[in-house]
Amino acid sequence: MEGGTIKFPSFLLLISLLSIAKLGICKAEEDSLPLNDDVLGLIVFKSALHDPFSHLNSWSEDDNSPCAWEFIKCNPRNGRVSEVSLDGLGLSGKMGRGLEKLDDLKVLSLSNNNLTGNINPELGLIYSLEKLNISHNNLSGNIPTYLANMTSIQFLDLSENSLSGPVPDNLFENCKSLRFISLAGNILEGPFPTTLSRCTNVNHLNFSKNLFSGDPNFKEMFQSLTRIRTLDLSNNELSGQVPFGISAMHNLKKVHLQGNHFSGSMPVDIGFCSHLSRLDFSDNFLTGGLPESIQRLSALSFFSLLNNLLDGDFPQWISKMSSLEYLDFSGNSLKGSLPLSIAEMNALKFLGLSNNRLTGNIPTSLALCTGLSVIRLSGNAFSGSIPKGFFDMGLDELDLSRNELSGSVPSGSSKLFESLQVLDLSGNNLTGGFPAEMGLYSKLRYLNLSWNSFQSRMPPEIGYYQNLAVLDVRNSGLTGSIPGDICDSGSLRILQLDENSLTGPIPNEMGNCSSLFLLSLSHNSLSGPIPKSISLLKKLKILKLEFNQLSGEIPQDLGKLENLLAVNISYNRLVGRLPVGSIFQNLDQSALEGNLGICSPLLKGPCKMNVPKPLVLDPYAYGNQGGNENQDGEPSSRSSRSFMQHRFLSVSAIVAISAAAVIALGVMAIALINANARRRLALVDNALESMCSSSTRSGSVVAGKPIWFDSKSSPDWIRYSLESIFNKAAEIGGGVFGTVYKASLGAEGRVFAIKKLVTSNIVEYPEDFDREVRVLGKARHQNLIPLRGYYWTPQLQLLVSDYAPEGSLQTKLHERSPSAAPLTWTTRFKIVLGTAKGLAYLHHSIRPPIIHYNVKPSNILLDDHMNPKISDFGLARLVTKLDKHVTSNRFQTAPGYVAPELACQNLRVNEKCDVFGFGVLILEIVTGRRPVEYGEDNVVILSDHVRVFLEQGNVFECVDPSMGKYPEEEVLPVLKLALVCTSLIPSSRPSMGEVVQILQVINTPVPQRMEPL
Template structure:
């Protein structure tokens, strides 16, 4: 690289050359232009070393092609050379340049608008760099351009609407994988010769300018609009695209039916409509696509019978109809699709048997049928194929697991048969699957022993055999491979000791053996599991003391050893000194101040216990006074009199309290009736005055709160100016009680669809929620009800939501410190734990996200909108779909593949994502340079690389690494893809309290 002085001199010569004209320095124009361009480039591997400013012609330089007739540069091909720097000046001087490729480098900065001065440029490829800024408007003048690829950069902003004014020559256009936004330019329809259009993985929004827009580009062969924010229906008219071979619309917000004439594009080979909100039935014209080999309709709202004509499309290689509402059975002729490689029909409502003819699809590699109602047995032929993945979980499959052929043994990597009605033995040859990494047989009735051959599974990382009626002992060689990360054997009939060889599971993160009949002591070898994060041994017959060596497990986040026969002191290190009562209760004598029972130590010599040591203060006093019991009868009589006296006194107290309570309730009822009457009278008069609403019923649980706010007319409250937020369940407004500006409340206007329509039911559920009180929950103060409108009244949070404080913070507001963020995490966990563990059935929030975490004047978190699913007739697919749209990244993955089974584990997933958002300051789903960035996956990858702290929000300032790192690890445990691997909220609170404990205190023993 030249010195800056030499470059300035060269640049001056370049400017002089431009002033003197072409005839003066014609032979040097290309040399000077390329050297000036090179001056802004960093070339670490000296690829451009042959570029010498002393040469009279660049035609002999590397990566340069010239026209032999006039020796002028026509092509510059610099792709994949690890160049960095910026695209500076100089190239515009190469007026004979036809092809410029700078792709696959590390170039930064904006695109030089002077590139548009190269009048004859036909091919421009700047893809796979780190270019930023807007697309220059000057590109609209490049009328000779045939190929333009700006993909895989960080270009942003809207695309200039006039960009394609002169695009008649354009054949290829790719703007994919950038940060572009706004509408698709209307001038794009002028590119009538366009063959390939790819604007995927951006933020384009609005209607996609379909017919007579993009549908007018009749020469298109590839159209990719995927992974944007385009919406609206896709109209008919696609049949005019006679040449279309590939159509990708997935990952948008399209609605309505598929175009009925889609089958009239005879050359279509690939179709992807997945991840939208398409509905209705599949158009029958699809079966006319005789060359279609890829078809994906997954994650939409399609209904109707599974198309029986699918087997006529006999060159299909990829079929994905998952996450819809298809019904009916699969045609027995499915085997006619011989080339089929990938088949996913998961999470529909399909019934009947799995077609045996699938065995004729000799190329089948992946089959996913989970979450349907298939019955019958597993076709034995499936276990004779070369499958890589077989998932038929959560169906109604019966019979036994077929024996596997040698072909399957050599190929299978994932096997999930969980949640069925399978019986019989686990085949011993399962231990021979050489490539198997995931095995889940949970939730069946196998009544089998665990094959000792499981220890041969060299690549197995997940083994889930929960609730399968397994008997016998745990094989000692189960961890011989050393690759197992998750071992779950809960809820079986296993007996015998935990094998000491468990210490060979060096990669284990989760060990769960709870709810069995395991006996003996906890082996010391568990202390060798340095990666262990979760240890669950509750409800067994384990005895003896807990090995002190377990205190060396620094990564432990969750431990539960309750309801065993354990005694003695807890280990002094790790999480053990801070275990809460629920994790250790139900044992013979664990030494903990949380437990009321005796502290028993497991010593070698016999221990003589004093029968008066516990629970007999009278005996203690007698011994201290030197008295002895002269007679057993006398002692018995004394105890009988004491108990009788206690019973009599207790009965008297209960009677008195009962009388007082009944009196208070009667008085309260009279006050409440009077209050409701006054409220109703107020509302009726208000309704008469306003004329906008039928008379409704207002109930405020706190009778000191005046209902006068309703008298000011709901129209003046429920308007756009008062709106402060909206979500899945309705819109929230800000209002004052009785016109008092100091008594501000939040009013949620519920969506009327699917809400309980009988006031008695609604009243019962809302009153139940109104009784929920906790410092970290927003209390529900009352409700207003008519058949046409339902409102909920709750407290107003002065500091707004965590969403606005974290992501919409004005520059004058300081960022949240670590101590505040941790307080929000811990408070939110306590609030959710109260909902999950203090009520039966538990109250599941279902919608945990920052906009539902409100902050009071001291920035204490308060959870809002809890328990609203109880107000629904049912949690239908429409509600779930709205949830996915309103809170991307927060929805637990199992909700996409289960029949609306919402439980506490779903809240755990959302809480884990919320932790990650608080620690990193980033949103749960973001668009990166190359792809959509899922925050949980991003943090998990950094943690595995040892760089987890690289993702911490830089705005947070100083923070204690010994707190932030375990909080990140806890978040990743909460966002586990396997629901059972997530902890309970009580365990989360326990872990957070350990993290917040000063280090010296953590190390103290009992």
């Protein structure tokens, strides 16, 4: 140290300076590294996402590298991002730009989120990508052709989105690296791309659950895919014959072709795919017998031909397939008997041969297949006795119903007690008693022994079933009383004891059946009163007590059962008033007649009351009250006049009058604004025509882009067809939401129906319109007219759907030419049930549910087989609000179909509006009359008209005479259901799901099997 200054050796100073310089150089190099491209790209990509759970908080634009971020992996050699995995993080938004900057990205996985919009075509610029998984989102639009540029891709999963249109034919031009392809669960259509045959290394191909159509041409397209192991083309619209040549794919392990329209016989060379383990051809139209080559499939474990048209002999060589675990040939017309050698199928777990034409005895050797858990042999012609060995197995389900079996039910073993859940022996010729051991079936939830001849007492062990949901012993020759502990488990949902010889009272413990949906005790000899405890069954929908010896008054508390849809108490010894509330005030004569003294205007007999007379304020309230009689027992003239002057007003009548007043006020209010509404509509129509014509002339309309979900037509149709579409000759219908035109589009001339929407109140932003329309486009059901696409500009919005050449139900009912045959009852019921299924799908299978708002015959179209197709569903989703204009026009364009609550803006509008319209639709189908008919001096409301005739006991006078013969036992309950659906109180109407259930019960021939609900 000199002069207080520290002296460093010169070489140390040099080292220090070099170190500082080196650090500066490294810092500068770090700032210029392309790692910043990764940061920038990911931040830009993140900006288009909504991250509600803050999973991406670690992604910061201030970082120099993203390698420490969550859900990111980098290549350790160069520090570049190699993997982005954001699966199941609850992300929403769009697939924005930015990812194309990740030059070294190999894995991009965004599955199980809620991403919307189109697939970003710039993904095709990531040439290094090996795995792309964007499945289980809500992406829409077409598959970008640019994805064909990903030459390194090995795993491609675009499944479970809303992608539409045909698959680009060039998508698989560079697919040598592809091992896995899944496009399942979209709305893709048209033929398969021809370049698919170039993917010679693919081993998993899944195009299921789309709308692909035509003949897939297996021999030419798929025989080059020699390494494929899993082929899933199920649930499409593929047709033609499954041709020879499928054996060229000799590595196949799983083939799923179910749910298509394949026809003809099975390929005879299918047995040469020696590695097959799963083969599913169910729900097609295959004919003929089974190729003998199938017995060569020694590795096959799953084999289903369910619901085809096969009509050959049952293969006696089936026992050679020793690896089969699942075998289902149900729903065909196979003949012959089961081979004794079936016992050699030691691996078999599921055997389904129901609804064929099999005969002979059921082989006792089948019980040697000890691995069996499900045996379904119903709907054949098997005879002889039930193999005792079946009741020594560990079965979960045994269904031998609707055969010709005789003898008694074998006793069970402890192995069966611990496993059996479903036992159906209905519709046979079984005799003897119920085995005492039957009460030990601890897991049994479905028991159907109906339509046999047991001739024994009701087994007391019934109450031991702790899990039993369905008990059906109708017409089984049962005697004795109903056990008091029958409902101890509290799990029963369906109890059917009809048409036996049961005696004694209905046990008061019936109130413990808190889950009961259906209680049917009709056609027995039950006595005593109806237990008040039945009013505790809050879930009860159907109550059948007719043809017994029940006495006393009906418990008034039964009126509190708000879910009741059907009641029959006829032909008993009941007296007194009907309960107030529920369905009792709407019961018709057939549900009440044959009693000693029920008080109802519908009955002519005396009204007997067990309560003191002073409690009845109006002695003439019930019409058939036994007071004021003369010495001869005849009512006095004063009594008759008093009855005419003081007719009893029931609660339902008061409600009806009140509702009518509300509707009248609503209609008056609507009439006051009607003139303004018409003027506004005229202005809107004039403006639309002006805009359309000027746009067409100026060419601005072609700036709009036609969006197709599943059509083959040219995307440029709007450029050439606009003027030809909007002319009076092409107009085929219209309504409050717009006008419908018939148009032949595209090079193939395919005919479509195009609805030009009224632009007033239509959502104004294309993104919102696209989102709502795509929800409607994804609604696919056999009883719906599919929406194929749309066109949008600020001045013009079009919806494109299939054209129905057979026309509408409106035409068949009310505009039929004299030479056309009228609709039969079978056809009418088919239309009723199909329409109900379509509405139930909209209400219960889509979230949020789609409400039609406009159920009427003109919106029910018919295909070549007279199957109903609901059109115009969900158009209210495109309207910003249901304002007065829409409401007033609804009342004018669909009189009689509009639920009364739609006139009250303060009531919540829900699915029950459609139920009301459907009820009116039923009445119109059955009667052939319009919902509202105007005469010179009066107006006839169809629902009121039918209800009056029903109360008078001559409802069949309302039935359309043009349909000829019809089964009264079906028509009557259908009319009753319609009146329940048109209840003025929305909460009293059933759901469409319940309507479908009831219609299926009405049309199900006995003996029937009701599945647990």
